[in-house]
Amino acid sequence: MRITYRKRGVKEYWTSRWDDIPVDEPMENLSVYPLKYAQMTVKEKAGKVLEAGCGAGRILRYYHDGGFDITGIDFIDIAINKLQKVDPTLNVEVGDITNLRFADQSFRYVLSFGLYHNLEHDLEKAVKETHRVLEKNGLVCASFRADNMQTRLTDYLAARKVKKSKGGGQMRSFHKMNLTREEFESLFTSVGFAINFIDSVENMPILYKFSFFRSSGHKKFDENKARSEGYCLSWLGQIVQNFLMRFFPDQFCNIYVLIAQKL
Numbered sequence: 050m051r052i053t054y055r056k057r058g059v060k061e062y063w064t065s066r067w068d069d070i071p072v073d074e075p076m077e078n079l080s081v082y083p084l085k086y087a088q089m090t091v092k093e094k095a096g097k098v099l100e101a102g103c104g105a106g107r108i109l110r111y112y113h114d115g116g117f118d119i120t121g122i123d124f125i126d127i128a129i130n131k132l133q134k135v136d137p138t139l140n141v142e143v144g145d146i147t148n149l150r151f152a153d154q155s156f157r158y159v160l161s162f163g164l165y166h167n168l169e170h171d172l173e174k175a176v177k178e179t180h181r182v183l184e185k186n187g188l189v190c191a192s193f194r195a196d197n198m199q200t201r202l203t204d205y206l207a208a209r210k211v212k213k214s215k216g217g218g219q220m221r222s223f224h225k226m227n228l229t230r231e232e233f234e235s236l237f238t239s240v241g242f243a244i245n246f247i248d249s250v251e252n253m254p255i256l257y258k259f260s261f262f263r264s265s266g267h268k269k270f271d272e273n274k275a276r277s278e279g280y281c282l283s284w285l286g287q288i289v290q291n292f293l294m295r296f297f298p299d300q301f302c303n304i305y306v307l308i309a310q311k312l
């Protein structure tokens with residue numbers, strides 16, 4: 050387990066991030082994270098879905114538009130207000146994963162991408178809440194920042210950028226938790242889940258940070274586009290990335306994704 054510190058705390062970071070960008074369009078690319086993994090989890094329309102930490106809504110809108118019974122929660126009210134404005138038929142509300150208002154066994158599926166690693170002290174409580182609101186045999190699909198070479202490098206580059214910037218600044222606020230594959234698995238098994246699947250995933254390859262390695266349509270960084278299409282690399286970037294992921298998946302992924310079942 051390793052903690053990443055930055056200049057701003059978690060709530061401040063997500064408030065300004067969701068304030069800065071428009072609501073996501075429904076995600077399009079079925080072959081990349083997170084939609085690929087959501088689809089491996091939510092196999093049928095019967096059964097309620099909770100998206101915990103729905104953010105700008107790319108997954109929530111995909112399932113809502115497809116006729117699924119999906120509820121989205123996020124603890125950043127700006128994100129929820131924007132989603133309600135863009136589509137008043139969405140079922141979204143402000144809520145915190147550590148203390149959900151839903152009754153026991155309310156959902157068949159919980160999707161929670163990039164959520165749990167935002168928690169410093171209440172991580173186990175959040176996973177217990179997830180377990181509580183799921184039906185028996187219900188499924189959770191979750192991702193978590195990996196504790197490995199790739200994220201250490203990312204954190205080193207971020208710290209160097211701050212050091213070099215005007216005014217510098219202290220990186221003292223909790224930003225994200227990083228877990229090894231084994232730690233991530235045991236977080237879920239310890240509260241009563243069985244792990245069905247776990248994968249090392251490159252959500253945003255480190256090469257995407259350099260425009261040279263991005264695909265032609267992605268040279269100019271557009272966060273909404275990348276969030277909808279995936280962080281697409283050029284053919285050269287993809288070759289290098291494929292090599293790293295083939296031979297060192299646990300060191301060059303940036304997240305782990307698991308699907309677990311409530312026993």
Ligand SMILES: C[S@@+](CC[C@H](N)C(=O)[O-])C[C@H]1O[C@@H](n2cnc3c(N)ncnc32)[C@H](O)[C@@H]1O
Pocket residue numbers: 063083101102103104105106107108122123124125128144145146147161162163164167168
């Ligand atoms: C990486 S974003 C993912 C957004 C969305 N799931 C997606 O994949 O596009 C993580 C989200 O979790 C939310 N979040 C962080 N801590 C939370 C908490 N304790 N309760 C509810 N939401 C939280 C953040 O506000 C942010 O929107």
